[in-house]
Structure formats: structure tokens, C-alpha cells
Amino acid sequence: MIYRASALGSAAARVSLHLHRPLRATRAVALIALGVVCGSAELAAAQGSPGKPPPDAAVLVAAPKVPVEVPKIEHPEDGTTASLAAGGQSASGNSRMVAGTLNSAAETRWHNNGIGGSLVGNYGRSAPPGSKLMTTAENLQGRARYDRYLIEQFSVFLLNTGRYDRFQGLAFRYNLDPGFKYLFINEAETTLWLEAGYDLQHDVRLDSARAQVGSTVLLDKTATDHAGRAYAGVKHAFNTSVALSSGVELLQSLVHADHTRFNFDALLTATVGKGFSFGFGFGARYDAAPLAGKRDLDTTTTVSVIYSYSSAAEEAAAAEDAKDAKDAEAAKTAAAEKDAAAAASTPAAGTPAPEEAEPATTDAAPETAEPTPADAAPVVTPPTL
Numbered sequence: 001m002i003y004r005a006s007a008l009g010s011a012a013a014r015v016s017l018h019l020h021r022p023l024r025a026t027r028a029v030a031l032i033a034l035g036v037v038c039g040s041a042e043l044a045a046a047q048g049s050p051g052k053p054p055p056d057a058a059v060l061v062a063a064p065k066v067p068v069e070v071p072k073i074e075h076p077e078d079g080t081t082a083s084l085a086a087g088g089q090s091a092s093g094n095s096r097m098v099a100g101t102l103n104s105a106a107e108t109r110w111h112n113n114g115i116g117g118s119l120v121g122n123y124g125r126s127a128p129p130g131s132k133l134m135t136t137a138e139n140l141q142g143r144a145r146y147d148r149y150l151i152e153q154f155s156v157f158l159l160n161t162g163r164y165d166r167f168q169g170l171a172f173r174y175n176l177d178p179g180f181k182y183l184f185i186n187e188a189e190t191t192l193w194l195e196a197g198y199d200l201q202h203d204v205r206l207d208s209a210r211a212q213v214g215s216t217v218l219l220d221k222t223a224t225d226h227a228g229r230a231y232a233g234v235k236h237a238f239n240t241s242v243a244l245s246s247g248v249e250l251l252q253s254l255v256h257a258d259h260t261r262f263n264f265d266a267l268l269t270a271t272v273g274k275g276f277s278f279g280f281g282f283g284a285r286y287d288a289a290p291l292a293g294k295r296d297l298d299t300t301t302t303v304s305v306i307y308s309y310s311s312a313a314e315e316a317a318a319a320e321d322a323k324d325a326k327d328a329e330a331a332k333t334a335a336a337e338k339d340a341a342a343a344a345s346t347p348a349a350g351t352p353a354p355e356e357a358e359p360a361t362t363d364a365a366p367e368t369a370e371p372t373p374a375d376a377a378p379v380v381t382p383p384t385l
Helices: 002-047 311-345
Strands: 079-091 096-110 113-127 134-151 154-165 170-186 190-205 222-237 242-253 260-273 276-287 297-310
Touching (some): 096 297
Antiparallel strands (some): 079 297, 113 134, 134 154, 190 222, 222 242, 242 260, 276 297
């Protein structure tokens, strides 16, 4: 009996051992499956909604993109400016004199091209008491110029000048000046520039100026000279009414070292209104080698009335007026919209004011959200033996 009981116990132990082994394996499989499911849920939460493919990998080096807008180079607006100045003087009594001066200039600019011209003339007669009036000043000068702007600060130009001056002995003097110009300062109030180049001068002399002191040999009717040219100019506006423009020119002969010439001009203008202004000008002409019997320095001082016209200024003024009108209209519209909004927000007479809502009570404990099926942990049922 004892043996049979012992045998039965051993058999039961073997059966129990055989039963626990499948259960242990089943538990291990269940734990592995649970870990896989939880890991998959975390990965899905990190990547987005379940079933959504992972995003494409970003490139480390991106190709350069085409610029949205090509850089633009601003050019000054095209336009034309013109001015006309005239002045005169008359005296009688112990001294008699009559004199007049005329100065006109015009410039036009389109794209990278500029053309300008000027005309200056002076005439005067005077006489001491008891004598007839005699001409004491008589000259006329005209200029034409073309500029080609390579950049806004730099241009190449060709300048042509013709001059007649009775008291310098010049029937006609022609100057051809190719060169370049560079703007060091180009602002609304101040402009400063420098020019440099070559000067070809050809003189046709008056017969009365060909005689030489102490000699019966006449000077040649014509003369040609080659020189280097440098010019510095400045314009400055002290305010909206007063402006100064000035320039100095140096001409040094490349043929005769002692032939040097200086030219200087200055003009101070004071605006009166409607395009009119008063001008006070001074000019000097120095020639180190004048003709025989002629002085080396000539000066002129003028007081004149100037009228100026600028199409660019008119366009700018019209644009400013249009902008002011647009701003005024926008302000008027905004004010009307503000008044309408204020009237709409004001309750009508006899209308009760809306009752204020009572604030919600915050003493109640917040409700606990029930977990959704997606949030619940998956249940793995062990396989049935």
C-alpha cells in the first residue's frame, strides 16, 4: 500500500510538472506579446496616427533656391530742367552806362543718357561825361554736352564749347573736351563731383588782335593747343529757398608749359516763388599767356532774375499731392468706420442691458475621463490547454 501510494505520488508529481511547463511557456509568450504591443503603441504615438507612414528623411544639404525677386537697380526719374536768367544795369548823369546779361541752361535725362546745353552772353556800353558811348563788354558762349552713365556715380562725357569775345581778341574759340565724371556726393542737399579729361582748343583770332608790340609781324590767324583738363563742381542747398553752385576748371597745355588757364564760376540763388528766384553770380577767367596788349584776368559780377522749370519737380509735386489726398481719404474712411462701429455697439433707448452670466463654480471636482478602448492595455488570453 505504501508502495502504491508512493507510486501514485510520483506519478502526480510528474503530471504536475508536465502541466506547469506549458503554462510557463504560455506566460512567457503572453509577456513578449504584451511588450511588442506596448512598444508598437508608443511608436505609433510618436509617429502620429496608427497606419501613417513615417515622414521622409530631410536632406542635410539643400539645393539653392531661385530668388523670389531679382534685385532691382534704382535709376533717377527721367525729366527735363530748364532755367533762364536775365539782368541789366543803366546809369546816367556824371557817368553813363548800359549793360545786360543773359544766361540760359537746359538739361534732360532719360535712362542712362543725359544731354545739356547752356548759353551765356554779356554786353555793355559806357562813356565818361561829354563822350560818346563805347562798347566795353561783348562776349557770347555756348555749350553742348552729352553724358553716358555707366553707373549712377560714374559717367563718360563729350563737351563742346564755342566762345566769342571781342575784348579777348577771339573771333571764335572752340573747345572739345572728352572725359569722365565721378560723383563723390550725390544727395538731395549736396552734390560734389570731379571731372578729368583732354582738351582740344582751336582759336580763330580777330585781325585787330594779331598785332604784336614792337614787331610788324602779325600773329597767325589760327592757333591750336592740346591740354589736360580737370574740373571740380559743387552744389549745395542751405534750405528750400537758398542754394549755391560753384565750379573751378584747370586747363594745362601739353604743348607749352607756360600756357595755363583757370576758370571759376559761382552762383547764389534765392527763391522768391512760382519758379522765380534772384541770382548773384561771379565769374573769373585767367590766362597765363594772353595775346599781346591783353590782360590775363577777366571778371564778371551779375545780379539777375532767374526763372526755372523742372518736369521732374512737377511730377514729384503731383505725386505728393496725390499721396496727401489718398491719405486724407483713408483717414476719413477710417473715422467713418469707427463711428459706425461705436454706434453699433451702443444699445438703443429702452433696450435692457444684457444680464451678466454668473461665473461657473470651480469647487466641483473635475470629472475623470474614461479611458478609451485605444488607451486600454491589450489583454492576451493564454491558450487553452
